[in-house]
Amino acid sequence: MGITINNISKAYNEVSALQDISFNVKPGELFGLIGPDGAGKTTLFRVLTTLLFADKGTATVAGYDVVNDYKSIRNSVGYMPGRFSLYQDLTVEENLHFFATIFGTTIAENYDLIKEIYVQIEPFKKRRAGDLSGGMKQKLALSCALIHKPKVLFLDEPTTGVDPVSRKEFWEMLKRLQKKGITILVSTPYMDEAALCDRIALIQDGKILEIDTPQAIVKHYPKTIYNVSASNMYALIKSLNEYVYSHSVYPFGEFVHYTDQRDDFNPTDLKSYLEAKGLKNITINPTETTIEDTFMELAR
Amino acid sequence: MKRFIGFIRKEFYHIFRDKRSLFILFGMPIAQILLFGFAITNEINNVDIAILDHSKDATTQEIINKISASKYFSIDAFITREADIESVFKKGKIKAVLNFEKDFSKKLIKENVATIQIITDATDPNTANTISNYTNSILQKYMQEQNKDIKPIYTIIPQTRMVYNTELKSVFMFVPGVMTIILMLVSAMMTSISITREKELGTMEILLVSPLKPIQVIIGKVVPYILLSVINAIVIVVLSIFIFNMPVEGSLFILGLESVLFIINALSLGILISTISKTQQTAMMISLMGLMLPVILLSGFIFPISSMPLPLQLISHVIPAKWFIIIVKAIMLKGVGITFIWKETLILLGMTLFFIGLSVKKYKIRLE
Amino acid sequence: MKQENVIEVEGLTKTFGDFTAVNAITFKVKKGEIFGFLGANGAGKTTAMKMLIGISNPSSGKATVAGFDVYKQTENIKKSIGYMSQKFALYDDLTITENITFFGGIYGLSRAVIKEKTDILIQELQLQDVAKQLVGSLPLGWKQKLSFSVALLHDPKIIFLDEPTGGVDPITRRQFWEMIYKTANSGTTIFVTTHYMDEAEYCDRVSIMVDGKIEALDTPKNLKKQFGAESMNDVFLKLARG
Numbered sequence: 001m002g003i004t005i006n007n008i009s010k011a012y013n014e015v016s017a018l019q020d021i022s023f024n025v026k027p028g029e030l031f032g033l034i035g036p037d038g039a040g041k042t043t044l045f046r047v048l049t050t051l052l053f054a055d056k057g058t059a060t061v062a063g064y065d066v067v068n069d070y071k072s073i074r075n076s077v078g079y080m081p082g083r084f085s086l087y088q089d090l091t092v093e094e095n096l097h098f099f100a101t102i103f104g105t106t107i108a109e110n111y112d113l114i115k116e117i118y119v120q121i122e123p124f125k126k127r128r129a130g131d132l133s134g135g136m137k138q139k140l141a142l143s144c145a146l147i148h149k150p151k152v153l154f155l156d157e158p159t160t161g162v163d164p165v166s167r168k169e170f171w172e173m174l175k176r177l178q179k180k181g182i183t184i185l186v187s188t189p190y191m192d193e194a195a196l197c198d199r200i201a202l203i204q205d206g207k208i209l210e211i212d213t214p215q216a217i218v219k220h221y222p223k224t225i226y227n228v229s230a231s232n233m234y235a236l237i238k239s240l241n242e243y244v245y246s247h248s249v250y251p252f253g254e255f256v257h258y259t260d261q262r263d264d265f266n267p268t269d270l271k272s273y274l275e276a277k278g279l280k281n282i283t284i285n286p287t288e289t290t291i292e293d294t295f296m297e298l299a300r
Numbered sequence: 301m302k303r304f305i306g307f308i309r310k311e312f313y314h315i316f317r318d319k320r321s322l323f324i325l326f327g328m329p330i331a332q333i334l335l336f337g338f339a340i341t342n343e344i345n346n347v348d349i350a351i352l353d354h355s356k357d358a359t360t361q362e363i364i365n366k367i368s369a370s371k372y373f374s375i376d377a378f379i380t381r382e383a384d385i386e387s388v389f390k391k392g393k394i395k396a397v398l399n400f401e402k403d404f405s406k407k408l409i410k411e412n413v414a415t416i417q418i419i420t421d422a423t424d425p426n427t428a429n430t431i432s433n434y435t436n437s438i439l440q441k442y443m444q445e446q447n448k449d450i451k452p453i454y455t456i457i458p459q460t461r462m463v464y465n466t467e468l469k470s471v472f473m474f475v476p477g478v479m480t481i482i483l484m485l486v487s488a489m490m491t492s493i494s495i496t497r498e499k500e501l502g503t504m505e506i507l508l509v510s511p512l513k514p515i516q517v518i519i520g521k522v523v524p525y526i527l528l529s530v531i532n533a534i535v536i537v538v539l540s541i542f543i544f545n546m547p548v549e550g551s552l553f554i555l556g557l558e559s560v561l562f563i564i565n566a567l568s569l570g571i572l573i574s575t576i577s578k579t580q581q582t583a584m585m586i587s588l589m590g591l592m593l594p595v596i597l598l599s600g601f602i603f604p605i606s607s608m609p610l611p612l613q614l615i616s617h618v619i620p621a622k623w624f625i626i627i628v629k630a631i632m633l634k635g636v637g638i639t640f641i642w643k644e645t646l647i648l649l650g651m652t653l654f655f656i657g658l659s660v661k662k663y664k665i666r667l668e
Numbered sequence: 669m670k671q672e673n674v675i676e677v678e679g680l681t682k683t684f685g686d687f688t689a690v691n692a693i694t695f696k697v698k699k700g701e702i703f704g705f706l707g708a709n710g711a712g713k714t715t716a717m718k719m720l721i722g723i724s725n726p727s728s729g730k731a732t733v734a735g736f737d738v739y740k741q742t743e744n745i746k747k748s749i750g751y752m753s754q755k756f757a758l759y760d761d762l763t764i765t766e767n768i769t770f771f772g773g774i775y776g777l778s779r780a781v782i783k784e785k786t787d788i789l790i791q792e793l794q795l796q797d798v799a800k801q802l803v804g805s806l807p808l809g810w811k812q813k814l815s816f817s818v819a820l821l822h823d824p825k826i827i828f829l830d831e832p833t834g835g836v837d838p839i840t841r842r843q844f845w846e847m848i849y850k851t852a853n854s855g856t857t858i859f860v861t862t863h864y865m866d867e868a869e870y871c872d873r874v875s876i877m878v879d880g881k882i883e884a885l886d887t888p889k890n891l892k893k894q895f896g897a898e899s900m901n902d903v904f905l906k907l908a909r910g
Contacts, residue, residue, distance in 0.1 A: 036837035039810055042686055049509045051667045070665075071511070079509045085502035089317045090310065099305030102512045134709050144506075160835070164865055164904045189835050192866070192901070204837060234853035237846055250842045251849070253869025253900075257739035296838050 001026040001062055001151060002183050003048065008057035010043055015045040018054070019206045025185055025199075030178045032197030033187040034291070040206040041187040042082055045156045048185070049079050062183075075103075078150030080141050082157045085114050088130030092121055092140055095129050096147060103148035114143045114179065117173055135166025140174065153177065155186040159193065171196050186214045191292035209298040218289045221297060223247065226267065227255040227287040230279040239277040243270065250296060257293060258284075303512060307520035314494065315524060323490050325490070327530050329482045333539045336474035344430050348376040349396040350388050355404040363416075367398070372434050372503070389421050396420045396431045466474055474640035475540040476628035477601030479533060480621045483559065484527045484595050491570030495521055496583040499574075514665050522567045529563045555628065558641075561648055562624045566591075568655035569620075575662040595621040622641025623648045673778035674699050674826055674857045675720065680729035682715050689715040691880035692729060697826075697859065702852050704871030704888075705861040706900075708908070711860045712880040720859075722746050722826055735827045747775070750819035753830035760804030764795055767803055768818060775822035783822075789817050805823060809840030834864055843868050859860040865901040874900070876907055883907055 003025040016106040018040045025031040033041050046052040048061055050070035054233040064072040081223065086095050096118070100107050111118075121136050121143070129140060138158060145153065155174075159167045171193065178184055188198070194200045195214045202209040202217070210217055230236040233251070240249040240258055247259040260270075274282050307518045316322065349367075354362050376394055379385070388394045398419035401407070408414040418435050420428040498504040507517055537555070540546040548555070569591065577583040596602060598612060599621035605613055616622050623644045630636050630644075638645070675697035682690040690712045697703045706825065707713040718724035720733050722742030731738040735747040758767045765786055772782035793813055803811060818824050821829055827846075833841045848870075852858050860871060868874045868888060877886040884891055884907060888900055897903045 001731060037835035038842075039837070040565050046505075046667060049505075051505060051508055053666065074509050075511045077509065079503045079506060081505045083502040087310070087314070087501070087503060090313055094310070094313060098306060099506075099510075100309045102507070102510050104303055104511065110845055161709070161863075163908070164901050165708070165908045168905060190866075191838065209599050232847075232853070234849040250839075251845045251870065253866070292838050296842075298838055299837065 003031075003061050003152065003185060004057070005044075005048070005059045008044070008047060008054045008059055009179055010040075010047060010052065010054050017206050018047070019201075021057070021206075021208055021209050023208065025183060027183055028178065028181055030174060030184045030186070030196075030198045032194055032200040033185065033203055034189075034191060034194045034200050034295070035187075035203035036189050038064050038205075039203045041203060042156055043186065043206075044203075045079075045081075045154055045185075049077060050074060051152055076151045078145035078148065078152075078153045080145045080155045080158055082160070084137050084141065086129045086137070086141055086144060089128060091126050091128055092132070093125040095140060096143055099144040100147045101281065105148050105168060107147065110147055110149050113149055113177075114146050116148075116176065118143045134162045135169070138162055138166060138170060139173075142170075146177070150182065152183045152185070155184065157187055157189065159188060159190065167193075191290065191295060194291040200291075202291075202298060204295075204299050209295065214291060217294050221289040221294050222266075223259040225287050225289055225293055226258045226260075226270075227252075227280070227283070227285050228258045228270075228274075229255050229283050231276060231281045232279060236274070236279055237275070239274055239279065243273060248297065248300070251291075252292075255287075257287070304516050304520060307512070307516065308523055311494070311520060311524045315528070317523050319622060320489075325486060325528060326532070326535070329478070329536050330539065332478045332482065333475065333536055334543075336478055344372055344427060344434065347372060347395050347431060348393050348426075349398060349431075350385075350394045351375055352379050352382070352385065352397055352399045355400055355406075356403040357403075357405040357498065359408060359414075360400045363400075363439070363442060363563060364398075367435070368440055370434075372431075385419060385557070393426060394421070396435070398435070439641055451628070472544075472546055472633060474601075475536065475544070475546055476625050476632065477599070477624050477626060479536045479559075480601065480624050481592070481595055482532055482536060482600065483529050484591055485587075486532055487525055487563050487566035488570035488573065488591050489584065490528075491521055491525050491567055492573035492577065492583040492587055493580050494525075495571065495574035496577050497578050500579055501542065508665065508667070513664055515652045515660070518571060518660070518663060522571070525567060525570075526560075526563055529566075533559045533563075547635075548632050550631035550637065553640055554580040555631045556646065558624070558648075559629070560626050561645070561652060562620065565620050565648060565652040565655060568652060568659050571659040572655060572662065575659060575664065579636040594619050598622070599625050601625055618651075620648060620651050623651075672699050672803045673697065674735075675703075675731075675733050675859070677720070677731040678729060679725050680716065680719060680731050682712075682719060682724065683727045686711050688880050690719070690726075693877070693880075693882045695719060695875055695882060695885055697857055699825075699857055700852050700855045702848060702858040702860065702870070704868045704874035705859060705877070706763045706863065706865070706874055706904070707877030708863055711877040713863075713877055716877070717828060717830070717859075717861050720745075721749060744856070747822075748825045750822065750824035750827040751830075752815050752819040752827065752832060754812075754832060754834055757811060758803045758818065761802060763802055764790070764799050764806075764814065767814075768821070771818045777822060777841050785821055789821075793817060809836050809844075812836060813844060813847060816844065820851065820856070824856065826859055827851070829858065829862075831862045831864060831867075833867055834858065865899070865904050868900040876904060878907060880897075 005024070006022050008018055008021045021044060035041055043052065047054045048059055048066060050066050050073050053067065060066065063075050066073060086204065087098070090098065096107055117139050121139050124132065124136065129137065132140065135222070142158070142218045159170055167299050173185065174184060180189065197214065199211065199213050200217065201211045228240065236256055237249060237251060238247055240256060245265070247261045248257070250257045270286055273284055351364055353364070364375070367373050377388060379388060385397050388397065397419045399419060401415050404414045416439065418432050420431050422428040500509065537548070541548060573583055573590070574584050577586055598616045599619055600616065605616050605622070608616065627641050627644050627648070630641050673696045677696070678694050680690060681691045681692050682686065690833060693716060703718065705713055715724065718823045719726045719738055721733065721737060722745040726738060732822070733745045735749070736744040738745065759770070762770065768786045768789060769782055772785065777785070789794055798806065803814070806814070816832070833844050836844065848858055862868065871888065873885065873887050874891065875882045877883065884903070886894065891900070891903050892898065895903045897906060
C-alpha cells in the first residue's frame with residue numbers, strides 16, 4: 001500500500017535527471033525527499049504519479065504498477081504539483097467543488113478529512129483563488145488534493161515560497177493526516193523540515209545520497225562540528241580555509257561550521273592560529289550536527 | 301456524466317470571468333461585419349474627377365453631361381492646361397482627369413475619329429481600373445446612341461449580366477469570408493489557448509492525475525466553444541440579413557449543418573495546436589500565423605484563387621476555409637441545395653475526421 | 669573611526685489609495701554592512717525596496733541612498749547601486765561573455781574595461797571552459813554566482829539582493845555567502861530582501877517588516893536573545909503571532 005521504487009532512471013535529451021533511484025515508502029509513513037532545485041525531485045514525482053515514463057526501472061504506488069495500472073493509480077492518489085495549480089479565476093468553493101466532481105465525489109462526502117484545513121479558509125470561500133495569500137492558497141491546494149480520500153499523497157515542494165508561520169501550520173496538518181492512515185511523500189529544499197519526517201532521502205543531481213530516519217542520518221556524521229565565530233567573518237572563513245588541518249569550512253548563520261582532519265583535534269591550537277592571523281573575539285565550541293551538515297558532507 | 305458536466309461548468313466560469321476575451325469574442329464579429337460592409341468596398345461612388353476640355357464644343361459638352369449625370373462621378377474641377385493635370389492629382393482629391401483633344405467635334409465629323417484621354421490616379425490600382433472601365437462604358441453607350449441610324453458592317457454587342465449579386469455589392473462577398481474567419485478564430489484559437497493555459501498553470505498535471513478520461517477533458521474543453529461559435533455564426537447571419545439585406549436563397553438548415561461541420565473542423569485544429577504548444581503565447585502565434593493568414597490570404601476570401609500562381613492554388617486546396625467559403629456562398633447567394641455542394645461538404649468532412657483522429661492520437665495522457 | 673551611513677531612511681511611507689503598503693519606516697545602513705530586510709510576502713518589502721532603488725516615488729518621508737535623494741536624484745541612485753533578483757538575473761539565450769558585455773554596456777563601461785573585467789570575472793568563477801556557452805545551460809548555482817558578479821561589474825556602492833539563495837544546494841549557497849562576505853569586506857554594502865529566515869542568519873543586522881511597519885531591527889544574535897528564540901525562524905514566528 002506504500003510506494004516501492006526500483007532502479008528508476010530518467011534522462012531528458014541525454015541530460016540525466018534520475019540515476020538508478022531505489023527506495024520504499026512504508027504504508028502510513030511520512031517520507032521526505034530532501035534536495036535543492038534541480039535535484040530530480042519533481043521528475044521522480046511525475047514518474048510516480050504516472051505523468052512520465054521512466055527510462056529504466058519499475059515502481060508501484062499503493063500496490064499498482066506506474067506503467068500498467070496507471071488508471072488505478074490516478075484514482076487513488078492525491079497530487080499537489082510544485083507550482084500553485086488551482087484555477088485563479090474560480091473561487092475557493094468552486095475550485096474545491098470542481099475537484100470533488102472530477103473525482104466523482106462531493107465535498108460533503110469527505111468533509112471529515114479536509115475539515116480541519118478547510119475551516120481556516122472557509123470564511124473566504126467566495127473569494128477568487130488568485131486573490132488568496134500564499135499560505136491560504138497552499139491550504140486550498142491541499143484540500144483539493146485530499147477531497148477524494150487518496151491512499152497516497154504526493155506533495156511536491158508544498159512549502160516553497162510560503163512564510164514561516166504557514167509552513168509550520170502546514171507540517172502540523174501533515175502530521176494529523178498521517179494519523180488518518182494516509183501515506184505521504186513530500187519533497188522540500190528546506191533542510192530544517194527534514195527533522196519533521198519519519199524517514200528522509202537526501203537527493204542531489206539525480207542521485208540518492210542517503211536514506212534513513214533524520215536522527216540516524218545525523219548520527220552517522222563522522223566528525224565533531226565546531227561553531228567558530230570571530231569579529232570579521234570574511235577573514236575568519238579565509239583563515240580557516242587556509243588552516244592545514246581543516247576538513248570542512250561552511251558559513252552557518254552567525255557562525256562557521258568547522259571540522260578538523262585530526263581525531264585528536266584541540267580547539268586551543270586553532271584559537272592560537274586564528275589569533276596569529278589577527279582575528280579578535282574568537283569563540284570555538286562544539287555544536288550539534290544538522291541534516292544540512294550531513295548533506296554537504298555527502299555531496300562533497 | 302456528472303464529472304463531465306462539472307468540467308463544462310468550470311469552463312463556462314473561465315469564459316464568463318475573462319471579460320476582455322468575452323468582449324473580443326462577441327465584439328469582433330459585429331465590428332468585422334460592419335467594417336467590411338461599410339468601409340471596405342470595391343464599388344465606386346461619386347468619384348471626384350477633373351475635365352480638361354481643349355475644344356469646348358457641343359459634343360464634348362454632351363459627353364461631360366452624361367458623365368456628370370452618372371452616380372459614379374462628380375466633376376470637381378475644370379482645368380485649362382496640361383500642366384495642371386499633375387498638380388490636381390497631387391492634391392489627392394481628384395482620382396481621374398478626362399482630356400478632350402482639340403477640335404473634338406470637327407474631327408469626329410471630318411475624320412470619324414476623335415480621342416479622349418482618360419488619366420487615372422493608380423496609387424490605388426483597383427479603383428483606377430474601375431474608374432477607367434466605368435468611363436469606357438459610358439463612352440460606349442454614348443457612341444451607340446449616336447450611331448443608331450448607321451448600320452455598321454459588323455457589330456458585336458457584348459451583353460453582360462451579373463447574376464447572384466446583381467448589384468455587385470461587396471458585402472455579399474465579405475460575409476461568407478468574415479464568418480469563416482470568426483469561426484476559425486473562436487474555435488481554433490480559443491480552444492488551443494484554453495488548453496495550453498491549463499498546461500501553463502500546472503492544473504493539467506492534476507487533471508491528468510485524476511480519473512477523468514483524456515477524451516472527457518478534450519470534449520469538455522470543446523463543447524463551450526461549439527456553443528459560442530454557433531451563437532457567433534447566428535449573429536453574423538442575422539446582421540448581414542437585416543443590415544445589408546443579404547439574401548439567404550438556400551436553406552438555413554443546411555447552412556447551419558455546414559457551419560457546425562466547419563466549427564468541429566476548426567476545433568480539432570485547435571486541439572492539435574494545443575498538443576504542440578507549451579504556452580498560451582505559442583498557441584496564439586501558431587493560430588494566427590498558421591490559421592488566420594492562410595484563411596485570409598489563400599481561401600479566396602479576398603484574393604481570387606483562380607488568379608494565384610499554381611503552387612498557391614494547390615496549397616489552397618488543403619485549407620478547410622476555402623471549401624467552407626464555397627459552400628456558404630453557394631447556399632446564401634445561389635440558393636443551391638446539398639446536391640450541388642456535396643463534393644465540397646465531403647472534402648470538409650474528410651478533413652475534419654482526419655484532424656480529429658490526429659489530435660486524439662497526439663493528445664498526451666502523460667507529460668511529454 | 670566614525671562609520672558613514674550609505675542608506676538613511678526616515679518615516680518613509682507609501683500609500684496606494686486607502687492602503688498603506690509601507691508605514692513610516694526608519695532605519696540606517698552602514699557602509700560595508702550586510703543588512704537583511706525581512707518580511708512575509710505582502711508585508712511591504714518589495715514596495716519599500718522599489719522606493720530605495722529609485723523606481724517608485726514615496727508618498728512621504730525622507731530617504732537617501734548612497735547620499736542621493738530618492739525623490740530628486742533617482743538617476744544618480746541607479747548609477748551607484750547594483751541589483752540582483754532570483755527571478756530575473758541574466759539572459760538565458762545569450763552566452764556568459766555576451767551577458768557580461770551587455771550588462772557592462774548598459775552601465776556605460778568602456779569596451780576595454782568590459783574586456784578586462786570579463787577576463788577577471790571568468791577567471792575568478794572558473795568559468796573558462798563554459799564562457800562561450802549559453803547561460804541557460806548552466807546549473808542554477810553557477811547562474812546565481814555569475815549574476816551576482818555581473819551586478820558588481822560597475823563597482824556599485826550598494827548591492828540589492830532579492831532572495832538570492834532560495835532553492836540552491838547547500839554547498840553552492842555557502843560559496844555564494846562567501847562571495848557576499850568578501851564583497852562586504854571590501855566596503856560594498858549588501859542589502860538583502862528575503863522571506864527565507866535562514867538567509868537572515870547570515871546578515872550583520874536584520875529588520876523584520878510586518879504589515880508595512882518595521883517591527884524588529886537588530887543583529888540576529890540580539891533578536892534571538894530578545895525573543896528567547898533558537899533561530900530567526902522562531903523569532904519570526906513569535907513576531908507574527910504577536
